[in-house]
Amino acid sequence: MIGNLPFVVCVILVALGLWTLVAKRNLIKLVIGIGLIESGVNLFLVSLGYVHGGIPPIYTYAPSGAPMVLPTPQALTLTSIVIGVATTALMLAFAVVIYRHKGTLDARKIRDLRG
Amino acid sequence: MSAHAPILAIAVPLLGGFATPLLAKLHKRIRDLWVLLIVLFVGVAVGYVAVHVFTQGIWVYVLGARHPQETVVSGGFPIRIMLVVDAMGAFMGVITALMALVAFPAALKYLPEEEGKTLALTLGSLLLAGIMGMAYTGDLFNFFVFLEVTSIAACALIGFRTWTSRAPEAAFKTMLLFSVSGLLFLLAVAFLYGEYGALNLAYVSVLLRGSAVDRLALALFLGALLMKAAAAPVHFWAPDAYGEAPAVKALLLVVNTQVSLYGLWRVLFTLYGGILDTTVGWLVVAMGLLTMVVAAFMALAQTDLGRLVAYGAVSQIGYMLLGVGVGLVTMSGRPDYGLVAMKGGIFHMLNDALTVGLLFLCVAAVELVKGTRDLRELGGLGHGLPEVALFFLVASLALAGIPPLNGFASKILIYEGSFRASPILAAVAVLTSILLLAVFARAFQGAFLGPRVNVEVRVPWPILVSMGVLAVGILILGLVPGFFVEAMVTPAAKALWLGRSLYLSAVLGG
Amino acid sequence: MTEAIKIETGQGYWAPLIFVVALLGVLILAVLIWSRGRREYKRGTEQELPFLSGEKVENPRVGALHLYWGLAEALRPLLERLRGWHSGNINEYAGWFLVILAVVVLLVLA
Amino acid sequence: MTVWAAMLTATLIMVVIASVLAVVLRDLLAAVLALGAQGLLLSLAFYLLQAPDVAIAQAGVGAALTTAIFLLAIWKTRRKEEE
Numbered sequence: 173m174i175g176n177l178p179f180v181v182c183v184i185l186v187a188l189g190l191w192t193l194v195a196k197r198n199l200i201k202l203v204i205g206i207g208l209i210e211s212g213v214n215l216f217l218v219s220l221g222y223v224h225g226g227i228p229p230i231y232t233y234a235p236s237g238a239p240m241v242l243p244t245p246q247a248l249t250l251t252s253i254v255i256g257v258a259t260t261a262l263m264l265a266f267a268v269v270i271y272r273h274k275g276t277l278d279a280r281k282i283r284d285l286r287g
Numbered sequence: 288m289s290a291h292a293p294i295l296a297i298a299v300p301l302l303g304g305f306a307t308p309l310l311a312k313l314h315k316r317i318r319d320l321w322v323l324l325i326v327l328f329v330g331v332a333v334g335y336v337a338v339h340v341f342t343q344g345i346w347v348y349v350l351g352a353r354h355p356q357e358t359v360v361s362g363g364f365p366i367r368i369m370l371v372v373d374a375m376g377a378f379m380g381v382i383t384a385l386m387a388l389v390a391f392p393a394a395l396k397y398l399p400e401e402e403g404k405t406l407a408l409t410l411g412s413l414l415l416a417g418i419m420g421m422a423y424t425g426d427l428f429n430f431f432v433f434l435e436v437t438s439i440a441a442c443a444l445i446g447f448r449t450w451t452s453r454a455p456e457a458a459f460k461t462m463l464l465f466s467v468s469g470l471l472f473l474l475a476v477a478f479l480y481g482e483y484g485a486l487n488l489a490y491v492s493v494l495l496r497g498s499a500v501d502r503l504a505l506a507l508f509l510g511a512l513l514m515k516a517a518a519a520p521v522h523f524w525a526p527d528a529y530g531e532a533p534a535v536k537a538l539l540l541v542v543n544t545q546v547s548l549y550g551l552w553r554v555l556f557t558l559y560g561g562i563l564d565t566t567v568g569w570l571v572v573a574m575g576l577l578t579m580v581v582a583a584f585m586a587l588a589q590t591d592l593g594r595l596v597a598y599g600a601v602s603q604i605g606y607m608l609l610g611v612g613v614g615l616v617t618m619s620g621r622p623d624y625g626l627v628a629m630k631g632g633i634f635h636m637l638n639d640a641l642t643v644g645l646l647f648l649c650v651a652a653v654e655l656v657k658g659t660r661d662l663r664e665l666g667g668l669g670h671g672l673p674e675v676a677l678f679f680l681v682a683s684l685a686l687a688g689i690p691p692l693n694g695f696a697s698k699i700l701i702y703e704g705s706f707r708a709s710p711i712l713a714a715v716a717v718l719t720s721i722l723l724l725a726v727f728a729r730a731f732q733g734a735f736l737g738p739r740v741n742v743e744v745r746v747p748w749p750i751l752v753s754m755g756v757l758a759v760g761i762l763i764l765g766l767v768p769g770f771f772v773e774a775m776v777t778p779a780a781k782a783l784w785l786g787r788s789l790y791l792s793a794v795l796g797g
Numbered sequence: 798m799t800e801a802i803k804i805e806t807g808q809g810y811w812a813p814l815i816f817v818v819a820l821l822g823v824l825i826l827a828v829l830i831w832s833r834g835r836r837e838y839k840r841g842t843e844q845e846l847p848f849l850s851g852e853k854v855e856n857p858r859v860g861a862l863h864l865y866w867g868l869a870e871a872l873r874p875l876l877e878r879l880r881g882w883h884s885g886n887i888n889e890y891a892g893w894f895l896v897i898l899a900v901v902v903l904l905v906l907a
Numbered sequence: 908m909t910v911w912a913a914m915l916t917a918t919l920i921m922v923v924i925a926s927v928l929a930v931v932l933r934d935l936l937a938a939v940l941a942l943g944a945q946g947l948l949l950s951l952a953f954y955l956l957q958a959p960d961v962a963i964a965q966a967g968v969g970a971a972l973t974t975a976i977f978l979l980a981i982w983k984t985r986r987k988e989e990e
Contacts (some may be wrong), residue, residue: 175952177915177916178952180984181919181922181923191930192930197988197989198988200935200936201935205930208926211945211969214965221956221959222956222958226957227957241958246958249953249958253961253964253968257973257976259938264976264977264980268980277984277989278989
């Protein structure tokens with residue numbers, strides 16, 4: 173048995189990501205933080221669907237008898253992974269454009285919009 | 288066709304948006320015509336759905352069923368994805384379609400071809416699809432997907448003017464905060480799925496028991512949606528985003544904020560309506576007061592016209608939070624003033640869309656004519672642009688809640704309802720309105736009054752027509768509000784405040 | 798029909814058309830009073846020109862930022878603090894989000 | 908403790924280590940590579956949790972494609988984090 177280990181790892185990943193957003197100043201590091209939160213949530217979803225001793229929900233003709241791992245959370249995770257790539261790419265594109273204008277990726281110096 | 292109106296209102300702008308760049312390769316005129324057709328189609332579909340919902344009750348549309356009106360049998364487990372449109376969702380759809388019908392024709396003339404017009408139109412269409420999806424869906428995970436669609440489309444719209452340094456900065460900050468809120472929303476959905484094994488909003492709502500996991504999920508929903516709805520103190524992205532997006536497209540961003548508010552009401556009233564106590568209501572009220580006051584003071588300190596209007600728009604969100612928050616506080620006792628406050632808050636969503644939309648169109652016109660939005664350099668435009676000056680004046684007065692315009696009609700409901708809950712709430716709301724009047728009087732004086740200046744560029748007529756439509760809407764809603772309140776706002780308020788059991792039985796049967 | 802022109806507010810009602818009629822009445826009254834005033838104003842003379850402390854002013858424009866100078870000056874400590882709050886630093890914005898999240902979690906779980 | 912449980916535990920612990928590295932490393936290139944490793948390890952964890960389709964998506968899209976985009980962004984900007 174693995175017990176609650178995946179869920180503990182999820183909490184660690186999400187907390188680490190949120191801490192990164194507050195504590196790190198480099199814009200690319202902030203995007204890494206978002207990526208960590210995302211992997212935490214994905215791991216949470218997959219662990220939710222896991223049934224001990226279950227079979228993967230991908231067979232057309234499933235072997236009879238064994239319980240099946242829940243398919244819905246896996247579908248959700250697939251969607252979430254794709255959305256995550258889109259947001260990451262968009263944020264990195266903005267970071268590159270900001271660097272081109274300001275010559276820095278330091279959040280303390282990218283403060284034209286204030287007040 | 289008409290039986291599929293709810294899904295078509297989402298699918299057509301989504302697929303049509305992706306087709307827009309391809310058609311732009313053929314000819315620019317075909318693309319413009321195509322975009323107009325999409326928006327017109329959405330308008331017609333939303334209108335049809337709204338008439339149906341306001342006359343015959345909740346419309347449940349089941350995807351993948353033999354028959355789209357097929358609902359689950361009593362006590363059954365809903366396995367299909369559903370769209371559930373009740374009066375509130377239909378009302379939100381009407382606001383969205385109205386703003387899209389105004390924003391897109393104006394955008395066709397406002398955006399220069401070499402500045403990524405095709406991209407902006409595509410993203411606008413996707414944003415429209417996401418907003419419609421959030422308004423109509425009855426499924427938590429679909430809500431998350433549409434939330435992310437709106438986040439991506441909105442942030443790309445904010446930052447697509449990459450040759451300025453301010454727009455990508457606003458887009459990056461907004462996107463970062465939107466991503467976090469979206470992921471926490473997904474985490475909340477996962478909590479509920481883990482607890483109950485379902486994603487259907489109505490079904491989960493029936494099963495909710497108020498355990499610790501449910502409450503944690505509620506906290507995550509609240510945090511994520513309050514952020515996306517720009518409630519203080521997590522509103523920091525909103526003035527940046529509204530101010531830096533192309534002013535014509537800021538209309539859609541305002542609707543995007545409102546649909547996040549709608550999602551918040553949906554979660555609080557329908558999903559958690561059975562187990563909610565007044566603490567959350569008071570939190571919403573407190574954040575509403577903070578939002579309106581802080582944003583109004585910040586508007587006073589602005590020198591950029593676009594940013595000033597953006598802060599004005601954020602302060603209006605405070606009024607909606609206050610109105611519906613009072614309804615939330617009084618939901619258990621159901622006194623009649625709670626419904627009055629709810630009506631005010633929901634009516635204010637429509638009024639805010641009209642007035643703020645008109646203000647942003649005026650900003651767009653000023654920027655088009657003078658090439659700047661700095662109040663220190665502007666002035667005297669009233670001689671050359673009398674119609675824009677008039678529209679700005681009307682919208683400012685409506686936003687500040689001056690009778691007999693529409694802003695007052697909804698604000699008096701909020702004042703009266705919140706006064707009965709606590710006089711302090713109404714006092715703060717009235718004082719903030721006075722402050723906003725001062726702010727917008729200053730903006731009007733700075734941009735339009737003063738010695739005559741030369742105006743070479745004319746404002747294109749589609750923008751003026753869009754402004755005229757919004758101004759007429761402001762006047763009509765101001766002079767005869769009773770008709771609209773009775774026909775649309777009261778059903779919408781009741782659908783949230785009293786209609787939870789109707790919503791649940793419409794989806795689950797029995 | 799009466800339902801269409803007024804909205805109930807719980808303790809009373811708001812009827813904009815009646816308000817407009819009353820407003821028009823007040824305006825007509827104001828115009829009447831105004832028209833009974835003395836007509837000493839002459840166009841095209843020095844009466845039209847702006848003066849400041851007896852000096853002629855060349856460009857008599859009051860910029861938007863000079864309006865409410867007194868109010869802005871009185872509110873300066875508050876406005877400066879609020880502007881400092883909107884610092885533009887994304888780390889602080891994320892921090893505020895965490896603060897709100899913590900407050901909500903405490904409120905809901907308590 | 909079965910072999911499967913031991914493998915999952917080891918994978919998850921390595922995921923955490925890679926995540927911490929991705930945050931604390933000041934060299935952005937190293938941090939991004941740590942993130943990529945974290946993505947791959949996560950995909951292994953998904954496989955062990957009986958989600959092979961998600962594992963494939965995570966390895967291809969979540970780990971490889973994301974890392975490529977990050978590398979592109981670093982190549983266009985700078986490698987070191989500011990002090």
